[in-house]
Amino acid sequence: VSKGFRDVRNRFEGKREITEENVEDALKDIRMSMLEADVNFRITKNFIERVKEKALGEVVRVKAGDSEVTPGDHFIKICHDELEGLMGPVDTNITFQNPRIGPTKIMMVGLQGSGKTTTTAKLAKLCIDQHKKKPLLVGADVYRPAAIEQLRVLGQQLGVPVHAVEGGDPVQVCNDALKIAKEQECDVVIFDTAGRLAIDDVLMTELEKIVETTKPENIFLVVDAMIGQDAVNTAHEFNQRLEIDGFIMTKLDGDARGGAALSIKEVTGKPIKFIGVGEKVEALEPFRPEGFANRILGFGDVMGLMQKFEKTLSEEEAANAEKDAMRMLSGEFDFNDFYNQLQQMSKLGSMQELAEMMPFLGGSIPKDVSLDDHELVRIRAIIQSMTPKERTNPDLLTRQPSRVKRIAKGSAQDLKKVEQVLQQFNMMRAMMQQFSNFGGGFLNKIPGF
Ligand code: GDP
Ligand code: MG
Secondary structure (H helix, E strand, O other): OOOOHHHHHHHHOOOOOOOHHHHHHHHHHHHHHHHHOOOOHHHHHHHHHHHHHHHHHOHHHHHOOOOOOOHHHHHHHHHHHHHHHHHOOOOOOOOOOOOOOOOEEEEEEOOOOOOHHHHHHHHHHHHHHHHOOOEEEEEEOOOOHHHHHHHHHHHHHHOOOEEEOOOOOHHHHHHHHHHHHHHOOOOEEEEEEOOOOOOOHHHHHHHHHHHHHHOOOEEEEEEEHHHOOHHHHHHHHHHHHHOOOEEEEEOOOOOOOOOHHHHHHHHHOOOEEEEEOOOOOOOEEEOOHHHHHHHHHOOOOHHHHHHHHHHOOOHHHHHHHHHHHHHHHOOOOOHHHHHHHHHHHHHHOOHHHHHHHOHHHHOOOOOOOOOOHHHHHHHHHHHHOOOHHHHHOOHHHHHOHHHHHHHHHHHOOOHHHHHHHHHHHHHHHHHHHHHHHHOOHHHHHOOOO
């Protein structure tokens, strides 16, 4: 199984731009991910071509120093946006009838086991909770006693009435339900119709008769995400015979990623209305293209990811930090490094905590002088009073005490204070030189590296 965006991100790791070469590899990952998610081969192919075109068009933008977003992020976003576009326009509405004219009729159709009965109950709950409606459930699957019993149990659970006649005529059961709805003051009627294991003409004719007689405002096709590409043919036939208004994909709480929904949308031209994400009556969600796009691409939560990346170091900063670390590892350590280290540490948390985390620094601080933010300001002032030459050649200060006096004056600090900072610096440098003697592994433990 493809790991989706992790693979894609890895492809771009350390890359500073989107090029034809690294795009090819990433597109291969995306292609695999989509086919695994049951997206149709041809749709996948067209998608890949469009993404490639767009991604290569982005080269200039990324090069131009769009620092907080990496090429990998860009690529993922292009894929995501393109797929979101493929799934639109979004329409998760139920068409409600004017109550003065009569109840709203929702007809559920689909193969046996697709989730019609379960989804009937889920929609009833949604109508109650979100639209303040009073539904009536209708058992039009008259052939299987278990089906009617299942609907009764669900009706009881929701506290809604159920009309069903075992062995009755489905068309008449549905028609009678409209009268019953009026009597019981129900304003939504949901027909749970029969399914077959495969499409057959007898079933279709029966469903057509129900449509002719009751004229439902909403005909929803229920498809099981687990049947993958087969769902596309089913959807095509149901739509041709019944002119569905939209479809509901169920069992998306399992392993199926639901890519067939793209083909169904393309073949029928009808929107995905809801998705079923569990067996319970509340496990129904309106279709959201961004969530679905992530699911198909295996990207996880792309938006959360983007926000996270924005907060981390930019590529450039990261490259500089690495350069500094390498230089320090080679035993070089000057006041600029010292200053940067202190800056970075101050970003990370309280100076006291950090001093404790870094024994060599903590140890160099006399007990009565805590390394607080004031301390940082003082150290900053001292370093800023040094000439650039002094900062890069710290030994100048040890050799020429007059320089130290000048710095104390310039930074408005006691001479003692400046000497103390120099001492801290020397200890830190000594530590760095020790690290450089036994390799870099230890540096990873220090915040800021
Ligand atoms: P019907 O034959 O089309 O009426 O299908 P049912 O509503 O009886 O559902 C068939 C099976 O699928 C039942 O075991 C349901 O609990 C299960 N099911 C339906 N929708 C979902 C869903 O979204 N997620 C999961 N995990 N199971 C579902
Ligand atoms: Mg059923």
